Structures are given as C-alpha cells and as structure tokens.
Amino acid sequence: MSRRLQVLAVAATVALTGGGAQAFDDLGGMFVDLYGGAALPGVSSYDGIDYDMHWGGAIGAAVGVKTPVEGLALKLDLMASGADYVGYEYYDIGVENVSLMAVGEYAVPVTDGLELYGSLGLGGVLVYYYDTDYSGIGAGYQAALGGRAALTENVSLFGEVKYLSTFSDVDTNGYDIRYPTTNVLSGLRFSFD
Numbered sequence: 001m002s003r004r005l006q007v008l009a010v011a012a013t014v015a016l017t018g019g020g021a022q023a024f025d026d027l028g029g030m031f032v033d034l035y036g037g038a039a040l041p042g043v044s045s046y047d048g049i050d051y052d053m054h055w056g057g058a059i060g061a062a063v064g065v066k067t068p069v070e071g072l073a074l075k076l077d078l079m080a081s082g083a084d085y086v087g088y089e090y091y092d093i094g095v096e097n098v099s100l101m102a103v104g105e106y107a108v109p110v111t112d113g114l115e116l117y118g119s120l121g122l123g124g125v126l127v128y129y130y131d132t133d134y135s136g137i138g139a140g141y142q143a144a145l146g147g148r149a150a151l152t153e154n155v156s157l158f159g160e161v162k163y164l165s166t167f168s169d170v171d172t173n174g175y176d177i178r179y180p181t182t183n184v185l186s187g188l189r190f191s192f193d
Helices: 002-019 023-027
Strands: 030-039 041-048 050-051 056-066 072-086 095-109 115-129 133-148 154-164 170-172 175-178 181-192
Touching: 030 041, 030 072, 056 095, 056 181, 072 154, 072 181, 115 154, 115 170
Parallel strands: none
Antiparallel strands: 030 056, 030 181, 041 050, 041 175, 056 072, 072 095, 095 115, 115 133, 133 154, 133 170, 154 181, 170 175
C-alpha cells in the first residue's frame, strides 16, 4: 500500500473521530471502528482487458451511531485497499481503491457478548494507479458479513469479509478501469454509550 494512502487513512481517521460525539448521543451512542487486513487475489479490468492481481492490503476506519431499532446501526466508512498486478513485480504497478461509504449494519446476537452482522453501503470510490496521475472517481457499493465479540463493556473485536466495487468502469484520465476487491478484515470497535 502506498505511503500517501497510509497518510490519507490516518488523517481521515483523525477527522472522523475528532468531533461530533454530542450529535450522536440522542440516537443511542456513537462508535468507532478501526480495522485492517488483506485484499484477496482478484481480477481488475483495464480498458476491457482483465488482469490478475496479487494479494494486497486493506486499512480503514468508520464512525457510526446505533439507531433506536434494535441491532441496526448507521456508519460512515472509509477504506483503502490495493494490490500489484501479477507479472509486473519489477515495475511496482498496482491499483488502489479508496472508498467512502454510507453504510447500514444489522447485527443479531448469538450469545451474550457475541453477535453476527451484515452490512450494505453506497458511496464513492477513488481508483488510482500507484505513483501516477491516473485516477478517477466512480459510484460504488460494498457488502460485508462478519462477527463481533465483546472484549470489555466498550470494546469489541470483529472479523469480516467485505466486497467492494464500483457500479461501472471508472475513467482514469482516458483509461477505463474497475478493480473489485474481496477483503478479509479484523479490527476493534470502540463504543461510547
């Protein structure tokens, strides 16, 4: 994952968690998710031609609020994931997605302190090539399934599989690209009830 993407993710995390807690208090409590993991090998499309992608990395953060509906939460999720092309190892050629999504999440308790959840999100995805000026933004979506276990009253450990894609190819300065990713993630949720 490129250095500028890591800096962007840290800055966004600080911005997302830096304020606004009072605005969420009336809805049932705010939470912050911090996570990371791997982008599984997949296929990206470049001007209609498919290319295999290596394993990659993924990092992200979300800020959200519990709703009055039991098990339902809403959150704003920022995630970055990327990988290199297979066969171009000596050129450091790869693609990254940076997504910002409005997400609805629904959790079902399994036992005391353990729950399963699913989520769907819509938003925008910045797609760009490493260290180039080739980039573009397109509308996209994400879907995730996971489980969460309470570690303390206000901290939970979670693991999930998240699929992210744009709805169509994204124009990156004259080149159409789509890089859907399947990401295996783990992280911590910090709740502020």
